[in-house]
Amino acid sequence: MKSLGVVVNPIAGMGGRVGLKGTDGNVAEARRRGAEPRAPDRARTALSALHRRRPDCTVYTAAAVMGEYAAREAGYEPEVVYDPREGNGDGNPESASDDDGGPAAEPDGATDAVDPADPGTTAADTRAAVRAFLDRDVDLVLFVGGDGTAVDVAEVLEADGAETPMLGVPAGVKIYSSVFGVTPADAGRIAAEFDRIADREVNDIDEDAYREGEVRSELRAIVPVPVAPDVQSGKQVASGSVDSLAAGFAREVESDRTYVFGPGSTVGAIESELGIDPSPLGVDVWRDGDVLARDASESEILDVLESPATIVVSPIGGQGFIFGRGNHQISPAVIDRADEIEVVASGTKLDGIGALRVDTDDEDVDDALRGWQQVRTGRFTTRLVKVV
Structure with a gap:
């Protein structure tokens, strides 16, 4: 692998520890409950594992907390190909979200903080970043988030007809799709070493129903993913009486x-x-x-x-x-x-x-x-x- 695109959803997983089971539509509530971002740290872990193995890899990314900061802290000098502060992706007025949408922009001058009460960007920015990666013919799209972020990436790949593989760094609360590394470090290692790809499923669930105790899972895409033992399986429901x-x-x-x-x-x-x-x-x-x-x-x-x-x-x-x-x-x-x-x-x-x-x-x-x-x-x- 010579090049990859990296996009981070920095509010992914924020709703977990504060009991929201996700952050879709509840970003301000997550912050009110004291939620803190976890995706930036997981992005750094994945990219550090990649850098140890492929320090000469060309990294394209989105500005600031959407990938640039994590890439620099891992040792790369990334090329920023999309800046959410200069536009709103495809103009879709969606709200930022955890597992079903794009990340929150980092305030100017900050190096790590995210204010989820004022996200500033949308899922459209995630999609715009991925389109910019495809314009550079990257060998892999590495994203940090949950199932909804996976859906955003997959939609761009399918719409473009691209055969570019994608791989997730797990950061969301719910991760049902089989496109993620088992851990952030595993994702970085897989990105550095993979030599084969295979089709895997992207699944997502209705997060509002999930909060009410009901799982409504839906197959959203079939995408190419690196083949490795440490790519996690999709979630299955076990049968049998307990x-x-x-x-x-x-x-x-x-x-x-x-x-x-x-x-x-x-x-x-x-x-x-x-x-x-x-x-x-x-x-x-x-x-x-x-x-x-x-x-x-x-x-x-x-x-x-x-x-x-x-x-x-x-x-x-x-x-x-x-x-x-x-x-x-x-x-x-x-x-x-x-x-x-x-x-x-x-x-x-x-x-x-x-x-x-x-x-x-x-x-x-x-x-x-x-x-x-x-x-x-x-x-x-x-x-x-x-x-x-």
Whole structure:
């Protein structure tokens, strides 16, 4: 690979830790709740991994926080081919968003800050940047964001009839598409080393419905993506009853212990067994028969979290993530406060995964979580699965 285009959606993932499950249409609310950008750091991580392997690669990017800053901090001297401050892409008056739209412009004079309460740019800017990359015949479009950002990139590639591959650096709250590296560093390495491409799916969901606990997934595009072991799979829904698993877990809950229940139907079955009305895609905190927080943000979890504490999570079907996808509220700070992590999954789901994965934004926490993890699969059965 001789050249690539890099575009960053800097507000991607901001809604996760503050309990919004995304930022589409809720940028100001995310900021009000104290959300902080995570995409710029993940962009730097990916581009640093790329630079270690391909320091001579030509990098085209959008101005400021849309890619320029991250590229420079990784060691590149990028060529800026689109500046959102000089125009609004194709003129579409869409609002900036996390997973379904373009990034927020960085204020003049800043080097890292993003003011999501006044985004300034739209999804149209993401698309305009990608069109500028294609005009330069790049070998790869590397984007930082979530599923909606993937849709924006894919739409430009399809409209142009381009065979240029795309690869995502995961930064959104929800990532259902199979076009992302497993981690930012993996994405950078893949971008540097790939020699084959294959068609993969871009999926997106209705984020408003997602916040209400309903998943409406839609195939949006089929695009060329680099072939590598560390390109994540698309999300799958596991089948099979988890009733016995839930019953077994509920029988063993301890008094005077706080339980942090992650999202998903498997964990939700445990909550139902305990008499809790679960928030299907949120995080609930429970202790001795009382729900201390429902559909909680990171700060709300920390406010009520008392020791001893157990975090209960289930891996995402087809991908294996137990932290870092769809449950950003269970942050490194929350994980550090817990003395026990319980992973639960049906045997059918585990059969489709192979390994468990973590991506918490804190490498020390990720390293501590890696290794063999006992997973409860039924009323009395467990299985050892490696966290990689």
